[in-house]
Structure formats: C-alpha cells, structure tokens
Amino acid sequence: MSQPRTHEPRPDLTTLAEIEQRVLWLATRIIDHANSREKADIKVGGHQASCASMVSIMTALWFGHIDGSDKVAVKPHASPVYHAIKYLTGELDRSYLTTLRQRGGLQAYPSRTKDPDVADFSTGSVGLGAVAPLFSALTRRYTDSHFGEQDRSRFIALVGDAELDEGNVWEAIADPATQGLGNFTMVVDLNRQSLDRVIPDIAATRLKRFFADAGWHVAEAKYGARLTEAFARPGGDALRDRIDGMTNEAYQQLFGLDPADVRKAFLAGADDAVHRIADELDDAALTSLVTDLGGHDHGLLLDSFAECDAEADRPSVVFAYTIKGHGLPMAGDPMNHAALLPPEQIEEFRARLGLDESTEWDRFAPDSDAGRLCRAVGGEINNAPPASRPALPIPAASRRVVQKGSQSTQEAFGRVLASLADIDEVGARIVTTAPDVSISTNLGGWINKRGVYAHTERDDHGGADRLLKWAPGPTGQHIELGISEMNLFMLLGQLGLSHDHHGQHLLPVGTVYDPFVLRGLDALIYGIYNDARFVVAGTPAGVTLAPEGGAHQSTITASVGAELPNLDYSEPAYATEVDWLLCDALQRLGDDDGRSAYLRLSTRPIDQAPFAAALDTMGEERLRAHVLAGGYRLVDAGPDDRPGVTIVTTGVMAPEALEAAAELDAEGVQASVVHLTSPDRVYRSWRAGFAQAVATARVVRAPSHLHRLIPPAERRRPIVSVHDAASHSLAWLGSAVGTRQYTLGVDRFGESGTIADLHEIAGINTGSIVNAALIAVTEDVAPEA
Template identity: 80%
Template sequence: MTNVADGASPDLDTLREIERRVLWLATRIIDHANRRGDTDVKVGGHQASSASMASIMTALWFAHIGSADKVAVKPHASPVYHAIKYLTGELDRSYLTKLRQRGGLQAYPSRTKDPDVSDFSTGSVGLGAVAPLFSALTRRYVDSHFGTHGDARFIALVGDAELDEGNVWEAIADPATQGLGNFTMVIDLNRQSLDRVIPDIAATRLKQFFTDAGWHVAEAKYGSRLSAAFAEPGGETLEAHIDAMPNEAYQELFAVSGPDLRRKFLVDADDAVRRFADRLDDDALKHLVTDLGGHDLGLLIDTFRSCDAEVDRPSVVFAYTIKGHGLAMAGDPMNHAALLSPEQIDEFRTSVGLDESTEWDRFDPDSPAGRLCRSVGSEVNNALPTPRPTLPIPTAARSVTTNGSTSTQEAFGRVLASLADVAGVGERLVTTAPDVSISTNLGGFINKRGVYSHVERADHGGAERLLKWAPGPGGQHIELGISEMNLFMLLGQLGLSHDHHGEHLLPVGTVYDPFVLRGLDAFIYGLYNDAKFVVAGTPAGVTLAPEGGAHQSTITASVGAELPNLTYFEPAFATEVDWILCDALDQVGRADGSSSYLRLSTRPIDQQPFASVVESMGAERLRAHVLAGGYRLRDAPSDDRPGVTIVTTGVMAPEALAAAAELDGEGVQASVVHLTSPDRVYRSWRDGFAQSTASARIVRRPSRLHRLVPASERRRPIVSVHDAASHSLAWLGSALGARQYTLGVDRFGESGTIADLHEITGIDAGSIVNAALIALSEHDDGIDE
C-alpha cells in the first residue's frame, strides 16, 4: 500500500531534502501571491500553518499513501499540497504564481476548482476533518453491496483548533462511523489557533475523548533525539520537565536562541535537568529540546503504519508540531497570518541551494529525490472521474393518483418503496436519516430493503413493529443519530461514491424541514464538492400546526432556491412527487445534473384538482410542466370582469383554489398558478436575457413564468401565498411588471390547528381574497405602493 517497494522505508535523507523543498515552495507560493501588487486587499495565505504540516505531508505522500487512498488536507496547508503535486508532476509550473487568482490555485483545497484536483474540499473548518470518515463509511457500504473494491485508506489532516468544532465530535460519536479501521485522523498539534496560543495542556483531554469513543490513539510527540535523551541517565527528569511546561512557555523556545533559550528552558527546572543541560552547548540544547515528533519523518512513518495495524477501529494521531517550523517566524504566537520579509525569503532561498533563476525548479529527475517524486507522481496522482452510468430510472414509479386525499410526505414514502422494486435502480438506492426515518415515511422502503450494518445485528423488536429493522450488510438504509450535520456529511459522500469508489449510488435523505438549517454548513459543503443526492425536508411550514413554532420552518424555501448546484421543489399532489422524485434521481447520474431538495408536508390534500388538470392537459404534457416548475391549476373564465392571478406552491394549493372560487362569486376573475419548483421558474426567468447577435439590443427569451402568465393577464395584480417567508415569492411581480401582494409566514408560529395557524399568519383563503380585493382597488385607483 505504500509507495516504497516491498514496504521498505525510503532513505530519510532523501525525504528530508524533499521536505525542505516542499516547505520552500509552499512558502514562496504565498510570498509571491502577496507581493504581486495587483490587489486592493490583502491576499492572505498561511506560511506558518503550512510549515507545521510540511513534515506530516511529506511523510504521507512520499512514504505512506497509495493510489487508492483519499486524503483531506488541512485548509491552511493548501500550498503544501500544491507544492507536492508540482514536484510529483501533476501541477503545471505556471500555477505556482497564481495562488488565489482567477483561474489559479484556490485559497483552500478544492476538488471542483483546483487544477490538481484534491480528494476533498476543505476550508469550512471541521467539515474536511470528518469528510473522509464518511467516505470510509461509504466505501464500507459499497463493499458490502457490490463486492470489495480493494483496500483504501481515508485520512484527514486536521489542525488542533479544528477540534473546537462541534460537528467533529458529532461524527466521531455516531454509531454509524464506528469500526472504520481504514480511517486515520492526523492532528497537527501546534497548540495555536488563529490569534493565540491555546492555553493549558489540552492534548490529554482530547486523547481521552477519542479513547472513550473507541478509537485507537497514537502520538508522535517527541523526535528520535529527545526520545534517545530520555533513555539516558537522568532523562526521565528531562522528560517530566518538558511535559510540565505550559504551551506558551514551550513554544517560546523556538523563537529564542543562545543564553536566552537556556534561561527560559531552565525556569523551574530541578538540578538533574540543569546538569543534563550543562552537558550541551546552546545550539545543541535548542536542537534537542525542540525536537518534536511531528517533524520527525521516520517517527511519523512508523506511527502511520501502526495505525494501519488497527483494522477494527478508527485511529487518531496526535502529531506535535510547531507553527512556522523551519521559518524565522517559528513559535511566534502572532504568526498565523505573518509573512516572511523579502530579506528572509532571500535567505531561505539561498539555504535551499536555489537562486532566483532556479527557485521554481523541480528536482533533477535523475537524483534520488527526483526519482522518488516521479515514482509518487505515477502512483498517487488523482485520476479524472469517469462518467456515471445511466440507470433505468422510470419517469414515474406509480400510476397517476387522481382521487382521495394524501400528503406529499406519504406519497414520497410510497414512491420510494415502489422504486425499491425497479431492477437496476432499487439496488442502487440508499437512504439515510438522523433518527427520523419512520416519521418521515421511509418505513416502506426500509421494510423492503432493510437497515445497513457491516455486521449482522439483532432487530430489537423490529418484527413486532412489522418493520424489517434487523441491521445487516445487505440493508440499504443507514440510520444516524440525531445530527443533521452528519446527515448532510454522509449524503455528500454517498453522492460522490462513483467518483471515489467506482460505484454509482442514488442517495436519498430525510430530515425534519426546520432542521435543514442545523445541517446547513454540511449541506453547502456537499453541494460545493459537486456531490449529487436527494433530500426531503418534511414536514415543512406552519401547516404542521400542533407541533408549535419550534417545528415550523419558514426560511428553508429561500435556502433551497438560493443554493447553487441544487434544485428545490415544493409539490402539492402525489403524482407530482412521483414525477419529481424520479427526475431528481435521474439528475444524480447526469454530468450536468444537480442535487434536489423536496419540501414536503404531512397535510392530506384532495387529489381531484390535479385530476381535472390531467384530464384537460394529458399526463405526459402535465409532467413536462411539473418538471419545468409549474402549471396553471385553475384558468379564470375569459370575460370583462376585473382579474387577479394567485400564485401558490406546495400545501397552499387548496387555499388558493378556495380563494379563487370565492373571488369568482364576488365578480373577480382569478386564475391559480401552482409552482412545483419556484427555483426552476426563477432560473428560467433569470436566464431569459440574451444579447441579440444582430444588434446591441438586449432581448428576452420567453421564460417559464411568462408562459404560465400570458400577456393578457400580466397587467393583473398578483397575490402570492406560501407556507414560508413571504419574500420567497416576492420576485414574481417585478419579473412580470405587475403589482404584487405577498402572503407568507413572517412570524414565529405556535401550536394550534391548521386553520388556526393559517389564519394567524395570514395565509388562509380569506386572507388571499382580502389581498386580491385590496390589490384590485388600488390598481383601479392608480395608487402606487
């Protein structure tokens, strides 16, 4: 699995030469970016944070990982990653002078925007730390269902300050991530966060957290020189003295030398330590007492291999480092964003044996370092992903539903259960939920496909509940603890399964809609990584009336519409759910596809209005309209009466239809436009502008919205109603050039009936009627809002 033939360790002198060149390139990349003089703001970069990782990453790439392994790089160490990729031949030299530039190297590792594609994007602190853990879980799932795909290790390189993020501990504690022996987290324990030295000695407490979670804990604390000194007579007192030093005091040793270092090191030292120090001159003393394991290449390699031996549990390595190691700023508590001066850069360049004409050079290809770089490059460079396979996903899983009453959440569960029986599709579906699988209607699918565990487990009464809940390797539902962050982290990695593991999955997650926001950071992270998945937020809005305000979502519709790489839907009728879900799963496999977010409800809705549209339009034509984002649910009679257009989405369709009928009785024409995807309708309108090729004129292509509201109706006022914040549909009026009244939920809810909550928030049929009459009155009076 290592890059060294027969598992033999590479020559440490060669590794140290590479390590030094990696550090130089990383430092110079940042230096060049900040001295271009073509920006009005600070460019930034992290020379000190990169320096603390140079040894760890050199040991990993040049002596440990292989082509199948996946690594998440600490965000602030991205220049080290690029330096390695350059030396191994994957990155063109021209990019070294394009850090943080348009079309150049990103500020933090990005699997979608960097030229030397990384395995995982990092940058949002704490997320990259656990992304490989969920990728390892995905690999275990893939191997259980499709046969082993060979050994692969998953490694996260993490700054110690990242462990302040709660999502890290949520992931570590989740039962679904237990037993992943192919995952290792390497913690760069430099004891500094952004602007401070972390007080106290926190490593012991952190180690205990991992131990209590069942992890294998290893450390690279002291280098080989110090370890040898500890074994000498009196060495145990030396070790105790260094162990007892506060972080601030120990770190200061790196910033001083000569008598000052001796004096500071011997504060509170006993006679045995003083006698030990007396045997060394000042330079030798500093060389010894600053010998940290996180910069000892041989120790790091041995420590990584010890983690490989732990096959039944994840590992964590505490690698003790110094921020700025090898640079003039080493140990400075304010070095996080510090830059070497031009004079210091010149000195560093000379010390590496380079000059201005050779400073960006790779190693001589015939040198030991050059040969090792070439060997690693041929083995570890990231391969371009192959296209995802086209699966036989049907356009609909069930027959068209045109009678009775049902909710979109119930329809979702039935459609998913039907898809479980579709050959070539059912075996690729994988569902997950944060302990809400039954209450979000995944029960039917679980009953057919089972719960996943890499080992057989007891069902804990599942048979009594008439559910197939006995977890085993063949199950296709991954149940998580109550952590929405874990839900979206797992969905993101399941959605990259083809790219990372060679098997295309169809991931579907469910979550209580108000708690989409709890996992929003991980949701965005998955989309940024170009993961493809489907998530159903259900139940949504104040329509879940008895549950009260804490369970009533208002802004999630806007989140769905605003996130890139995501299509948001809010259906009202059962067959809409069927068509949308099938299309969403098809999108998962398309090169130009997107993830999908379905905002659903538990409110049963009469299906007869949908049946009327099916009868007048035909199922195939209506399906095209549903997927395009909307259709006319009710046409107003064509006469000379004043008119209004009611635009609705999701569960507000019954109120919109009731209001239209009441308005008709009061002498007002009222058409109802039902948006199944306000997101797609908005994008159609937004993308409708085009530059005329024949002139400088800006022209507009017909948008979906303009097709839904014909020219004859565009001077009518619009009343929009949404079980979400009123602003979520507030763009409609400006898009059509019409007066608009927006009704929605702009206050926190409370418990009550659906009728109570709709009346309180002003989205009931009566409120729609009143808004329409006011709009018509003001329109007739020529009143401007």
C-alpha cells in the same frame, strides 16, 4: 480484505528531509508571490506558518505512506503545501504556482471542483474536511458490502488542533454508524495555536480520552528521535518532566529565542539532573534537542501511520506535536497565523537551499534520489478523472397517476420510494439515510423492502420490530444515524461522491424534519460545493405542521433551497407531482451536468381532484413537462371585462388558493391560479434568459417558463402570492413579469394550534388571499396618489 499498498522499502530519511525543505520553500514562496503581485484592494493573504507546521506530516504521508487508492483531506490552511507536493510529483503544471488566490488559479483552500489537482475532498469550512473522509470510509464499507470488495483504500484527514473545537467533529466521532472503520485515520497537527493566540490549555490528554472513549485507537507522535533517546539516558526522566511541565506559552516562546536565551529560559527552575544534561551540550545543540517534536520526525510519523494501519477494526487518530511556523523565522510566534516573511527572509531562505531567482521554481533533478522518489510517487498517486456515471433505467414515474382521494406529499414520497425498490437496477442503487427520523418521515415501506444496513449481522431491532423489519445487516440499504443533521448531510455528500471515489454510482436519498435542514446547512453547502449528488426530503415543512408548535415549523428553508447553487428545490402539492419530481431528481443525479435535489414536503392530506382536472385538460405528457419545468395553471381564467388577479401558490397552499379563486369569482373578480411545483426552476428559467440578454446586450430575450404560465394578456394583472414559508420567498414574481405583487407568507414564529388557526394567524388562509386580491384589484383601478 486486501492490504493497502505502501512504498517499499521505506524512503531514506535524508531524502525525505531534502524533499521536506523544498516543499516548505515552494509553499512559502507560493504565498509570498501571491502577496507580491500587483496591489489589490484587499490583502491576498495566505498562511505560511500554518503550512510550515504541516510540511513534515505531509511529506512523510505522500512520499512514504499513501498510494493511489487512498483519499486524503488536507487541512485548509495547508493548501500551498499540497500544491507544492503535486508540483514536485509532476501532477501540477508549473504555471499554477504563481496563481494562488487568483482568478482561474489555485484556490485559497483545497477545492475538488475549482483546483486543477484536488481529486479527493474540498476543505475550507473548518471541521467539515476533518470528518468527510470518515463518511467516505463508511461509503466504501457500504459499497464493498453491496457490490463486492475492492482493494483496500485508506481515508485520511489532516486537521489542525483548533478544528477539534467544532462540534460536528464530535458528532461524527460519536455516531454508531462510523464505528469500526479501521481504514480511517485522522492526523491532528497539534501546534497548540489558533488564529489569534497560543492556546493556554490544549488539554491533549482530555482530547485523547474523548477519542479512546468513542472506541478509537489513539497514537501519539510527541517527541522526536533525539529527545526519545535523551529520555533513556541518566536524568532523562527529569528532562521529560521538565518539558511536559512547561505551559504551552512557555514552550512556544523557546522557538523565538536565540540559543543562549533558550538555555536560560529552559533551565530556569529546572532541577540538577536537567542541568547536568544541558551542561553536556552547547547552546545550539540544547535548543535542537528540547525543541525536537515528533510531528517533525519522519521516522516516527511513518511508524505512527503504520501503527494505525494495523488497527483493522477501529478508526485511528494520531496526535502529531508540531510547531507553527516550523523551519521559518516566525516559528512559535503567537501572532504568526497570518504573518508573511519579509523579502530579506525570503532571499535568505532561497539562498540557504542553493536556489536563485532563475531556479527557485525548479523540480528536483530527475536523476537525483529526491527526483526519482517524486517521479515514482507522481506516477503512482496521480488520480485519473472518473468515467461518466452509468445510465440507470429510472422510470419517468414509479406509480400510476393518483387522481382521487386525499394524500400528503410526505406519504406519497414514501410510496414512491417503496415502488422504486421493486425496480432491480434502480432499487439496488438507492441508499437512504435519516437522523433517527426514518419512521416519522415515511421511509418505513422502503426499509421493510430493503432493510437496514450494518457491516455485520446484528440482533438489533431498534425498538421498532412491530412496525419495521429493522434487523440490520450487510445487505440493508438504509443507514440510520443518530440525531445529528450535520452527520446526515456529511454522509449524503459522501454517498453522493461514491462514483468518483469508489467507482459505484449510488442514488442517495436522505430525510430530515424540514426546520432542521438549517442545523445541517453548513454540511449541506459543503456537499453541493463538492458536486456531490443526492436527494434530500425536508418533511414536514411550514406552519402546516400545526400542533407541533413553532420549534418544528420551518419558514426560511424555501429560500435556502432556491438560493443554493447546484440544488433543485421543489415543493409539490399532489402525489403524482412527487412521483415525477423524485424520479426526475434521481435521473439527474447521473447526468454529466447533474444536480442535487431538495423536496420540501408536508404531512397535510390534500384532495387529488384538482390535479386530475389539470390532467384531463393538459394531458399527461404536457402536464408532466410543466411540473418538471416548475409549475402549471390550476385555474385558467382568461381575461374578460371584470377585474382580474393572478394567484401564485406552491406546495400545501394549493387548496386555499383554489378556494380563494372560487370566492373571488363569486365576488366578480377573475382569478387564475398558477401552482409552482418548483419556484427554484421557474426562477432560474427566468434568470437564465435575463442573464443571457445582459451578457449579449440584447433587448429581446427568450420567454421563460414563468412567462408561459402568465400570458401577455394577464401580465398587467396584480399577483397575489401565498406560501407556507416566508413571504419574501416568492416576492420576485411581480418584477419578473412587470406587475404589482402582494405577498402572503409566514413572517412570524409559529405556535401550536390547528391548521386553520395557524393559517389565519400567519395570514395565509383563504380569507387572507381573497382580501389581498380585492385590495390588489381595487388599487389597480384607483391607485393611491
């Protein structure tokens, strides 16, 4: 494997120190300006202290270590530091420096979809950015295995120590799939402070042991060069013991004291050897010595980064000891997290750097050492926009239309994937993943054809050798994870950015038990916010997974799917719908305005005859267009003199809806049945027309797909909706067409039983639909006073 390209020779440390001070100034002033703009209803905010603790690390990293092939996730609260660096290197226009947290300006936290200069990872929800580069490193290992090795890239996460409280970090670190990633380094800003306090016991030793026990290389930048040198002198051991023995609170306090008071506080209770060392120094020199932390020593940081590069076969972590607010008057203050420098301190800082109001935003002079280094870094690291994704020959359907027999949507999903495996240019780009549920979510056929991925050949059959060809190796295309839904969505998100980050367009498909979509919801949102492109199948869904009981029955995931931006949620009932929807979803992954997809599936076998009847009536081309638009009419009962109702259903409730329509017809009530294959697409079609009308003040707007499904003659009829999910999920339909609606759904926690039992308990069985329809038409004739 090719070696990473680094800045050679190592930059002059004096130049790095000069750049660091300018970065600190710009980051501080960016936040100061944002809070000095016209008065807003709420505070603008910003994190000057959190930025200050990261400036040394980020200066060393950008100006002395990384290059254009590397990918870095920046600690959320350090975003102004990142923007300051990008400005000094010529990658960000000066006009953006005064737009932090403003419409059209720099975002509060790094955003690859909203910021003008963030190309790698969005961060913000703490803990997610900490491991996103880890899963990106895994994705690079996968693409190298399948499409040939590229120049080595390094994947780096800059995190705050408090982020290590997030459980998803440890889930990612412990997963076997992330082991051996020698191109990943996590740099922990160990400033011993969280939002509200100095942390009483950061337990750095325990954290280091956790990483080491997970097989990671652990490096430490604890003491700067001056302290390290002092430790080697007579009495140095006592000096080290004195500093190591101080509580976090006591050590942090030193940074807010005058030098004379630092001497008193530091020497109180110290032994004679420490006093002898202190006697040789004046107050200022002693203060500088005992507060010399490794996380602010550029030389030590560069050595630590190089040490991690040398570890080719395991990921690394660097614990960089820093002080929150370093270089600012607020350094070490336990309440400095959201503190802002007052105007007089801003003026003092500006003057100390030799700047004034006319030059405060300037870059370095081009012919200065700092200016030359900034220009060189900007020319080398500047990220070019990715090319458009390639057009793959994804078929409109992978299989012949299924018209008979019974089949579940989960079963159909597995068969479609297995069929797509045989289309070389498509099958080669599909990569599947699951949190230890691949067999139970019907990925077995795909895995038997394409294999399980590992970066080296392994004699590991996973206990499933009688069911699957499980032996992992570099050519496999299924990545099996441990039982962590957060890891599933983090990996899907990075696989879904493979084209942008690694130049290889993948078609990622993940499966998960539907109720546990919610366990990984934060990572799911993170992935689609990053504009990652992937497909996830939540299966089985709803209370129809009856014997499993309430712990495995999902009710609100349909609403989550419909409400998340950049995500197409679908809930098919019939096998061919699954085929069409999945092929369409894979195609959309490559579109310039593409979206991710969520399929909510079931293990309930459903008779395919009603779909065959609709196919005979509509024809394949028209029916497919309706399925992809979000729905079609399963029963087309035109109006006559009898009272009528429109039953709207989705997913596995189609059989009950059809049975209810037949019973109502026998009762003298007309009932059309509208089957929504994607309530999400139907809603967005209706909402788009409405939003356009609002924006243009037009009373008349284009018809939506919902209005095509429910023609004018039927819109005065009441609607009865039924869903194996919360009744609220379809409750918008009546208002959209201007009629009354009666919603049936699952609004209580489930329990074990048969499908019939659970449908009756939830009130979504055939009898409940019939009763709701009879009430609806009765109230339509004789409404309550």
